[in-house]
Structure formats: C-alpha cells, structure tokens
Amino acid sequence: MIKKNRIIGFFIVLATLIAVISTTVFSISEDVKLGLDLQGGVEILYDVEPLDESQALSEDMLDATVESLRQRVDVLGVSEPSFTIEEPNRVRVQLAGIQNEDEAREILQTTAQLSFRNANDELMLSGADLVEGAARQDFDPNTNQPIVSLELKDGAKFGDITREILESDVQNTLVIWLDYAEGDSYQEEFKKEPYYMGEDKLEGEPKYLSAPSIDQVINSPQVVINGNFTIDEAQQLADLLNAGSLPVDLTEVYTTSVSAQFGVDALNETLFAGALGIIFIFLFMLGVYRFGGVISIITLSLYIYLVILVFELMNGVLTLPGIAALILGVGMAVDANIITFERMKEELREGKSMIAAFESANKNSLSTILDANITTLIAATVLFIYGTSSVKGFATLLIVSIVLSFITTVFISRFLMGLWIKSRALNKRPHWIGVKQDQIRELSDTTEVEPTFFNKRIDFVAHRKKYFIASGALIFVGLLSMLFIGLNLSIDFTSGTRVEVNTVENISEEEARTHFETFDYDVETVTFSGENNEIAVIRLSDQLNQEQVAEVRTYFSEVYETEASISTVSPVVGQQLARNAMMAVAIARSLLLFM
Numbered sequence: 001m002i003k004k005n006r007i008i009g010f011f012i013v014l015a016t017l018i019a020v021i022s023t024t025v026f027s028i029s030e031d032v033k034l035g036l037d038l039q040g041g042v043e044i045l046y047d048v049e050p051l052d053e054s055q056a057l058s059e060d061m062l063d064a065t066v067e068s069l070r071q072r073v074d075v076l077g078v079s080e081p082s083f084t085i086e087e088p089n090r091v092r093v094q095l096a097g098i099q100n101e102d103e104a105r106e107i108l109q110t111t112a113q114l115s116f117r118n119a120n121d122e123l124m125l126s127g128a129d130l131v132e133g134a135a136r137q138d139f140d141p142n143t144n145q146p147i148v149s150l151e152l153k154d155g156a157k158f159g160d161i162t163r164e165i166l167e168s169d170v171q172n173t174l175v176i177w178l179d180y181a182e183g184d185s186y187q188e189e190f191k192k193e194p195y196y197m198g199e200d201k202l203e204g205e206p207k208y209l210s211a212p213s214i215d216q217v218i219n220s221p222q223v224v225i226n227g228n229f230t231i232d233e234a235q236q237l238a239d240l241l242n243a244g245s246l247p248v249d250l251t252e253v254y255t256t257s258v259s260a261q262f263g264v265d266a267l268n269e270t271l272f273a274g275a276l277g278i279i280f281i282f283l284f285m286l287g288v289y290r291f292g293g294v295i296s297i298i299t300l301s302l303y304i305y306l307v308i309l310v311f312e313l314m315n316g317v318l319t320l321p322g323i324a325a326l327i328l329g330v331g332m333a334v335d336a337n338i339i340t341f342e343r344m345k346e347e348l349r350e351g352k353s354m355i356a357a358f359e360s361a362n363k364n365s366l367s368t369i370l371d372a373n374i375t376t377l378i379a380a381t382v383l384f385i386y387g388t389s390s391v392k393g394f395a396t397l398l399i400v401s402i403v404l405s406f407i408t409t410v411f412i413s414r415f416l417m418g419l420w421i422k423s424r425a426l427n428k429r430p431h432w433i434g435v436k437q438d439q440i441r442e443l444s445d446t447t448e449v450e451p452t453f454f455n456k457r458i459d460f461v462a463h464r465k466k467y468f469i470a471s472g473a474l475i476f477v478g479l480l481s482m483l484f485i486g487l488n489l490s491i492d493f494t495s496g497t498r499v500e501v502n503t504v505e506n507i508s509e510e511e512a513r514t515h516f517e518t519f520d521y522d523v524e525t526v527t528f529s530g531e532n533n534e535i536a537v538i539r540l541s542d543q544l545n546q547e548q549v550a551e552v553r554t555y556f557s558e559v560y561e562t563e564a565s566i567s568t569v570s571p572v573v574g575q576q577l578a579r580n581a582m583m584a585v586a587i588a589r590s591l592l593l594f595m
Contacts, residue, residue, distance in 0.1 A: 329401025
C-alpha cells in the first residue's frame with residue numbers, strides 16, 4: 001500500500017506541474033520584456049557635463065537629466081525605456097523597439113541648450129532663466145486654443161527684454177531655439193514656414209521651436225506662447241522647454257543600434273538553437289540514465305519555467321546574453337544530476353541496495369554540486385558589479401539560474417526520485433538507472449574494480465607525463481600567440497564603428513569596401529555571416545558621429561532597402577570596458593583561489 005501511495009503521489013505532483021506550466025508559461029513568456037538586441041532599438045551612453053565649467057556636476061543634476069531624457073522619450077512614444085545613471089557622469093539610455101533611431105537621437109540631444117533670441121539672432125534669455133519644470137500645455141481662456149505657459153525666474157528681466165524688442169526690433173519677434181548653432185539664422189529658417197510665399201523658400205522644417213510676436217511690455221514671470229498649435233504640439237513644446245532648461249551638455253561616447261529585422265532574426269535563431277540544445281540534453285539523459293533521465297527532464301523543465309517566472313517578476317529585460325545565461329544554467333543543472341546519478345551507479349555496481357545507493361549518492365555528491373554552484377555564483381557576482389548594460393543582464397540571469405538550478409536539481413529532483421526509490425519499485429530494476437545486471441558484483445567480492453572508459457581500460461596515470469607535456473605545449477603556444485599576434489578585440493574594447501547590413505545576396509569583400517569609399521572612412525575588416533553570407537559586418541577605425549551614422553544608414557537603406565545596425569565606441573569607453581573586464585577576471589580568479 002505504501003509503495004502504491006508513493007508512486008501515486010509522484011504522478012499527482014507530475015500532473016500538477018504539467019497543468020501549472022502548460023496553462024501559464026505562454027502568458028508569462030509574453031510578459032517578459034525583450035531587450036533591444038531581440039526586438040531592435042538603440043542604446044546610447046552619454047557623458048554629462050555642466051555648461052558652466054566652474055559648476056560641479058551633482059547627483060541632483062544627473063537625476064534631473066534623466067527625467068528630462070525620459071520626457072523626450074515620452075514624446076517619441078517609446079514603451080518602457082530604460083535609463084541608468086553610471087557614476088560619475090554618465091547616463092545610459094536604452095530604447096527598445098524604436099522606429100526612427102535618427103529622430104530619437106536628435107530629440108534626446110536637444111535637451112541642454114535653450115535660448116530666446118530676437119529676430120536678429122541676438123541672445124535675450126537662456127534656459128537657465130526658466131523655472132525648471134514649470135512649462136505646461138494649457139488653453140487660451142478666450143479662444144480655447146492650445147497654448148504653452150511657462151514661468152521665468154525674473155519677471156522684471158523679461159520686462160526689460162520685451163521693451164527692448166518693441167523699441168528696436170521691427171518684427172517684434174522673440175524666437176525660441178534649442179541647440180542654437182553659430183550661423184543659424186531666423187531670417188533663413190523663416191523661409192521654411194508653410195505660409196511663406198517668397199520665391200526663395202527653403203526646403204525642410206524650421207529648426208526653431210516657436211517665434212511668438214511681442215505686442216506689449218510684459219513685466220511678469222508668467223509667459224504665454226501663442227501659436228497655431230495642436231494639443232500634442234503644445235505638449236511637445238512644453239516638454240522640450242522643461243527638458244531644455246537644464247544647464248548640461250550631452251556627448252555620445254557609445255552607441256549601438258539593432259534593426260527590427262535583425263532583432264527578430266536573432267530571437268528566432270537563438271530560441272531555435274537553445275531549444276535544439278535542450279532537446280539533445282534530454283535525449284542524452286534518457287539514453288544514459290534511463291529513469292534518472294526522466295526525472296532530469298521533469299526538473300529541467302521546471303527550472304526553465306521558474307527562471308522565466310522569476311525574471312518576469314523581477315521586471316527584467318531579456319537579452320541575447322540573458323538567453324545564453326539561461327542555457328548555461330541548464331548545463332549546470334544537468335551537471336548536478338549527472339554527478340548524483342553517476343555516484344548512484346557506482347554504488348549499485350558495488351552491490352549496494354537501491355535505497356543505500358541513493359542515500360549515499362545524495363550525501364557524497366552534495367559538496368561537489370555546492371562547490372560548483374558557489375564558484376560560478378562568485379564569478380557572476382563579480383560580472384554584475386563590474387559589467388555594464390548587457391553584461392549585467394547576463395550576470396543577473398546567471399545568478400537567478402544558479403539559485404534555481406540548485407533548488408530544482410538538488411531538492412526537487414531528489415524528492416521525485418526518492419518517491420520511487422522508497423517505494424521499492426526499482427529494487428530489482430537497476431537497468432532503469434543505467435546499470436546492467438552483469439556489472440553488479442557481490443558485496444563479498446573484494447576484487448578491485450578497474451576504471452574503464454567506454455568499457456575499455458585506460459591507465460591515465462601511467463601516461464601522465466605525456467598529458468603534462470601536451471598541456472604545457474598548448475599553454476606555451478597560446479602565450480606566444482598573445483605576445484606576438486595579440487588578441488582580436490572587438491570595438492567594445494578598443495574604439496571605432498561596427499556596421500552590420502543585410503545585403504540580401506552574397507557580395508564580395510571588395511564590393512563591401514567600395515561602399516565606404518564615398519564616405520572616405522578607413523575600413524579595417526570585413527566579415528560575413530548568415531546562411532548565405534548575406535550579412536556583411538564592416539569594422540571602421542573611425543568613430544562616427546550622429547550625422548555620419550544617419551548618413552550611412554540612409555545610404556544602405558537606399559542601396560539594399562534594409563536598415564543597417566551601427567555601433568560606435570569612443571576610445572575612453574573602450575579602455576574603460578577593457579579595464580573593467582580585466583579587473584573582473586582578476587578579482588574572480590583571486591576569490592576562487594580561496595575556494
């Protein structure tokens with residue numbers, strides 16, 4: 001009766017797990033946020049510096065900068081953007097799923113320098129004269145038209161400015177600019193307005209935000225900007241004014257972009273590769289450990305489900321490195337099962353009973369499993385501390401994977417296996433664990449069992465000198481290669497630009513280089529990937545700026561009708577990433593020496 005109750009209990013637990021996982025896994029996985037490398041988007045790292053060199057950058061100023069950038073992104077309509085302050089003076093922005101990267105980068109960088117000028121482009125007021133965050137979209141009480149109201153720090157100063165404009169400016173116009181550049185002219189920009197009827201009208205949209213007319217002296221800090229606004233346009237202008245009032249300068253030091261198509265392809269291919277790898281693991285465990293493999297499949301499936309569930313509850317963002325961490329966790333979970341089942345097989349071959357072999361395997365394998373998980377946990381923690389962006393995502397998911405793999409493969413796996421072992425249903429079935437009957441010896445037999453490798457005896461110890469010499473030779477060759485050839489570092493650890501474009505069909509390296517001759521950029525390397533080598537990866541020594549990136553992207557969209565993915569890294573960021581990587585390796589190695 002006890003035997004049947006334990007087996008019935010096993011199937012009840014199994015049925016419960018299947019019901020819970022099958023009914024909730026799809027809804028949970030749909031709620032997991034995807035990183036920009038899986039759905040496309042752009043990541044930008046800004047250096048933040050005060051416009052006034054005598055002013056120190058404070059934590060409050062960084063927080064205000066992030067809030068201003070968030071308002072810019074709200075204007076773009078991006079869902080769930082990510083903003084991270086990285087000490088001492090950097091802000092990282094991640095916009096997944098962005099449709100127009102060039103527009104996003106332009107709007108994000110129009111946050112620092114706001115100026116009010118007369119029609120002759122003479123500076124009247126700056127963003128520093130505005131009360132921060134006071135601009136808002138409102139409605140004219142007489143006409144009910146959308147307007148923008150804002151507040152100045154000194155109403156009397158504004159009165160002097162409006163008086164000066166009325167006395168000296170024929171047009172009585174106050175022009176509001178963002179990021180005014182030397183040489184910009186309101187007179188020229190005015191010709192871009194839709195209502196301008198002159199013959200020499202310029203193409204494009206005007207760069208200034210608004211050009212309200214001044215019809216009286218205004219001695220008040222309360223200012224109203226009237227214009228032919230829609231509600232959305234008035235709200236956008238208010239957002240721009242609020243963000244533009246910050247006295248900071250933003251400089252791009254690192255950017256990476258992934259087109260939506262590349263993101264979808266990366267997600268599909270990675271999930272397919274991961275699923276294929278997991279299926280092979282399942283087949284291996286079934287073939288080698290038989291019923292133990294069944295238990296492994298159950299616990300590994302539960303492990304994957306729990307990782308997705310916990311990551312979704314943590315509001316984490318899943319990236320390609322995160323998926324790699326998940327698959328790595330599957331391997332670690334399998335290792336724990338293999339250690340336990342192999343020890344159990346050894347105990348069975350020694351002639352012990354099924355229960356004794358199970359208890360001995362659990363006891364003797366625990367320390368090995370614990371050591372393996374702790375060492376990996378230390379390395380993952382160091383990566384999280386010193387890593388940035390996607391590296392932190394990898395480390396986070398790896399830490400979650402380690403903890404959950406230990407819980408599922410040590411406690412749950414042993415619980416499920418114990419139900420069958422203690423029911424004594426496997427007592428006369430050692431082949432269910434992968435041990436043949438002729439491999440089991442009697443307890444009275446004291447003959448030393450010779451170790452075998454695939455049923456062949458190999459004396460590894462007798463040939464140890466050969467193995468030492470071979471290992472030493474490989475290490476020596478590796479050191480020489482590093483000294484004389486060096487490592488092939490990506491732009492993340494050096495500097496430059498990486499352009500990845502789908503050329504639709506296979507092209508030659510010479511043709512890929514030809515595309516950049518018109519830009520006069522120095523092409524370092526050209527490589528190809530994809531099923532038919534249709535994806536060209538070009539590495540440039542130049543670090544392209546915002547305008548150059550937009551120019552390259554436009555060029556390839558016209559040639560191949562596809563969007564290029566472009567990443568740029570400044571020398572400062574590259575050196576810092578390399579330094580952090582070396583520090584992380586050194587610290588992790590030092591900590592592991594004490595294990």
